[in-house]
Amino acid sequence: MEKRLVLLVEDDVQMRRFLRVTLESEGYRLVDAETGGGGLLQAASRNPDAVLLDLGLPDMDGIEVIRRLREWSRAPVIILSAREQEHDKIRALDAGADDYLTKPFGVGELLARIRVAIRHAEMQASGREESAFTAADLRIDFSRRQVFLSDAEIHLTPLEYKLLLVLVRNAGKVVTHRQLLKEVWGAAFVEHTQYLRVYMTQLRHKLEADPARPRFLINEPGVGYRFKYEPGQSK
């Protein structure tokens, strides 16, 4: 299989060096750019499989980079942000970024995110609809709208199911509050995060063995939710 190409847009020299060593040793090819403009140019000429984008760029706002990239590219974008950029991070996700990592991050986490992002993008590109989804002892039958935990069927309300579905379709990726509310309740409800809390709690209590230590339904405070999932974990 051909090696995947990752584009890194990051102004810090040490970060670029560290990521190059790490990713190349993990079987990726890497191109990098120091600026947002350079990154967009690289993206256009090299057509990467995934983009790692630092939010604090010297020449332009990271959100602007995403917006311009999204005009013509569907390549998954993973944001690398510092803690002070919480708010920018959410804006970037809503602007079309696929996931984020807060600095400092572990290599394992980074690789997992890249894998999920690439897989997700390929799934979407292929237009393939899977009929079922399995993660550990959780199994979802999409065609019958049935959910099983250790082969016992779990009854979900229509909204709970819809919510679970959105998360599972984006398995491994963070989905912002806004995106979830829009998809499940509709555009008029994007501010009603308390709806999410209630339904997520219900879902957790139905699907998690220990709701206070969830295995699947992970909260990303201030950002959204993530269905914790590693490709290859199933099948």
Added chain:
Amino acid sequence: MEEKRPDPEAVLAQVREDEERQRQGKLKIFFGAAPGVGKTYAMLEAAGKRREEGVDIVAGVVETHGRRETESLLEGLEILPRRPLYYKGKTLPEFDLDAALARHPSIILVDELAHANVPSARHRKRWQDVRELLNAGISVYTTVNVQHLESLNDVVHQITGVTVRETLPDSFLEEADEIELVDLPPDDLLQRLKEGKVYIPDQAAKAMENFFRKGNLIALRELALRRTAERVDEQMEHYRRDQGVQAIWPATERILVCVGPNPRSIRLIRAARRMAAGLRAEWVAVHVEAPSHVRASEEDRRLLTEHLRLAESLGAETATLTGHRVSEEILNYARRRNVGRIIVGKPTHPRWKDKLLGSTLDEIVRGSGDIEVYVITGDDPERAPRAVEKKIPLARRPSEWLWALSTVAAATILAAVMFPYFERLELVMVYLLGVVVVAVRTSRWPTLLATLLSIAAFDFFMVPPYFTFAVADGRYVVTFGVMFIVALVISGLTLRVRGQAEAARDRERKTSALYSLSRDLTRERKKDKLSEIAVKHIGEVFQSQVIILVSDERGRLAVWSTGTGTFAIDDKEMGVAQWVFENRQAAGFGTDTLRGAKALYLPMVASSGPIGVVGILPADGNQPFEPEQVHLLETFSNQTAMAMERVMLAQQAQKEHLNAETQSLRNVLLSSVSHDLRTPLTTITGATDALLRKGDGLDREKADELVRTIHSEAERLNRIVRNVLNMTRLESGAIQVRKDWQSLEEITGVVVGRLSERLKDRPLNLAIPGNLPLVPFDAMLMEQVLTNLFENVLQHTPPGTPMELSASMQNEGVVVELADRGPGIPPGQEEKIFEKFARGRSPGGGTGLGLSICRAIVEAHGGRIWAENRPGGGAAFRFLLPVEGTAALPSPEEES
């Protein structure tokens, strides 16, 4: 012999005075006995010398009266253009004060100090212009004749028969830095007069003829010489004081002069001033306000005020006492103030009045003890500058007469009904009752009318022969007389009691107004609120609209008061207010300065100086405030100023405190951070160095050990940096709490998930009830709180220590508890551990910021955090998050 040292207080006062004088311009007065002695000439000569010395000198006003030799001296001197002012259809070239202030020379020449300005000028008198120049730091050369001195006004009148209207307060002359006597023997002056060298205005020509008689000139010269000599004496005294030479006169000598509305008081005041100057004594002008005089006519009040002002301008302290017995009040006051001499006017009323009512003078003399009493004749009333007598109405209201008439009529009818059954004595009582009623309801003259009518009616209807005024029995005349006297006494007493009550009410009103103002002011902490309170109170008490102007750092006034009760201010009025602020002196409507203004403006003076201006626009437009009202107003405005100053100082102090705290935080942070960062950095550098050097030489196990060390030290660094960052952002206010309805279970899950690696060797029980409602908090900040609490336990307890996180709904909100079975908190430290940089005892700890961040965040949520040791060992950290209302939740849906 013991050397007398100068009193430190007095020295300090002297230093302050000197400093004030340093900033002020110097005043030099060329002082003469009469017109024509050559004051202007002398002034110009002195000016010429200074100009040659290179001093920046300008002629503001110089009246040469067309004299050649004087005019020649003006040559080469910069002359300030006059400002044409219109007065009664004429244009008068007046001194241009603003131009002089703008030009700001070192010295300015201002001739004829006693000159009265036209009404459209800023000040009423030229000496007030001069004072403003001096305050602005400009030195002034000026001229004045002895007859213009306030205290000598009547003496000059006695000597020359000429009344001088343009007067100058003696105190102003005394403040002069230098007085140069311009002396010319009377014969020489007369010679100059003959030669036509003395200017005499046409309209005064006749009066001046009398003036320039040799006898007059000798007397005036003596006055001028004496004043100058007195002045030299004063300088001597100053010198003595400066040098610490013991005073040979008793400094405590005080003179008291009794002042009333009577025009003779003026003479008393001047006499007192002369005596005080002669004795170098302080002097007090005292007026006793008897309650029965409270309703003194407006004219009397005006005169009285004028007299007190005159006394003030002559350097007296003034006091108004209230009491029924004038003599008693004066003597008490005199004893209290250690007065040695009392000056009283010679009585002018008829002798019988004294016999009947008692003589105040007599009482003072008898009660004076060791105080000397001087009785001085007043001026001849004809000669006294008596103001035009204003017609005082006999009754306060016309209806009072009607009251008197109808009451007597009613008494007569009642007496007529009683007539067949009662003695005449009882009927007299009925009439007396009527008089009392009238006295209670009306004023003096209607009561007198009622008394006379009662006697007449009694005579006409009740005394035989009936229906005539004739009296058959002579004994009834005695009845009438007794009736008259009894009625008079009763009505007099009634009126007096009422007067006292009214006076008391008036005082009460003033006191309570002032009290309520200061009470409201002390309660308030905001500056704009203070001005609102002041506007309300002053407006209510003085029935006027009020504006409060407060200065900014550059001394420009800005309007502070808003809303009803305040008035709009235009540029012209603003100019007046600005002047008041800069000169610290009241001006505007009803004062001597800038009289054209619509409102009266008073400076708001606090202890550190003026902070603004209060403007008062009287409700009925053209009625100036009475002096006592102005006094009260001053008190009001200064009270407000003090309150504002207090608030401003408090704000400043708070700001400085905050600055200092931030500064110290920064310092501690710096030292703490440099230490805390360096330790893990040293480890990382060392470990990586070892790895790089040895490379393959290091065995696998040791290399892994080093890498693990690097990893954990890096994590520690991350934690430190995160906490430091958070603390700085919390302190600087950069973090805003964004509350949302959140699930505590969810956020706990996040934290436990993140810390799972470090928590794995400690049994952790999560006891969050599933039915716990949503709680409003900022998820990211709460994640921080929980993380820090967990890290704190990890830091201070050994591995294997059991922990429990629980939450419960209480009355005020949700209480979250993290409890452990570790060593617990050192007793007495339960509070302290939440303070910044409070480090626990375990080595290699954090920055001492974790718990204080928790506290800051919890408190920002309106909650509180505390810690205690658990029974059975270990510590418990609890925090409360208030819950108000409930989240708007979706309606439950059907299970599918």
